[in-house]
Amino acid sequence: MRTKLLVTTILFGAMAAVLPARAAGTLNLVCAADVKWCELMEREFEASHDIDVNMVRMSSGEAYARLRAEARNPKTDVWWAGTGDPHLQAADDNLTLEYKSPMLDQLQPWAQRQAEVSGYKTVGVYSGALGWGYNTQILEKKGLAAPACWKDLTDAKYKGEIQIANPNSSGTAYTALATLVQLMGEDEAFAYQKALNANVTQYTKSGSAPVKAAARGETGIGIVFMHDAVAMTKQGFPVKTVAPCEGTGFEVGSMSIVKGAKNLENAKVFYDWALSPEVQSKAAEADSFQLPSNKGATVPPEAPRLDDIKLIDYDFAKYGNAETRKALLERWDREIGAAAN
Incomplete structure (x- = not known):
């Protein structure tokens, strides 16, 4: 009997050695992508792991503020997705943990640079x-030509036709603010935004909300990441996507483990899983058409290619710095936000 028990124990141990590691317990996840993608990630991870996910969806700026508020007693384990600047600011504030995933060498150079900078x-x-x-039907009905450049958006003919998010809550809008500063110079960028403000009907909380409003016919134009506009077209709305003629900025959507995470091992399991090509290839199932960071992931055919767009040399280190962010947002509040209220 003892011999049988010994053999069984050895066989079980050998099987365990070749099976993938599975952690048990819970994971507290803040997700800053579109809610449909967040729900897909939660569902897929729970289906393949013995880990229950407590997921909260919020904008990038809100996620950053949450990590700051929780700094002394973190309740979040992983912050997944959202624009990279707030993730870099969280790193700069020592709110997140250094972790080199074994998946790192499979990633695109821009994804690896984001890790190195932080x-x-x-x-x-x-x-x-x-x-x-922009909503093609609205502009056609009103006899308005489609805007092709940043400068076009300040034309008085678009008064009441533009929405953009608030950069305090939205990583998308902060990227737009930082892009304009790098494209024009700070003073010129704020002068531009004052002119643009005359045409803006709403500064939304979420970065993708403006183009969703355009898709529903509530506004003509939504300033967003291009993939969010593509998602509306894919869903059957009369939305066309524009890359500004002068050049534009771009995001590196990011992921961070929170310093002091209560479920650290589970956070690392999720982190590595989220960087795998199989998982990243599922994004299109949630109408998310970003470019995946894993070189082996399937790129959705609808995804706007960076090589086809005139990009600025976006300074992630500078505009991912907490002091830079604070100064720009304070000026935006004084000169743009106050005028909008």
């Missing part, structure tokens, strides 16, 4: 360029 406290999970989407 001291390996964040990593790139996808990328996409900034632009806008």
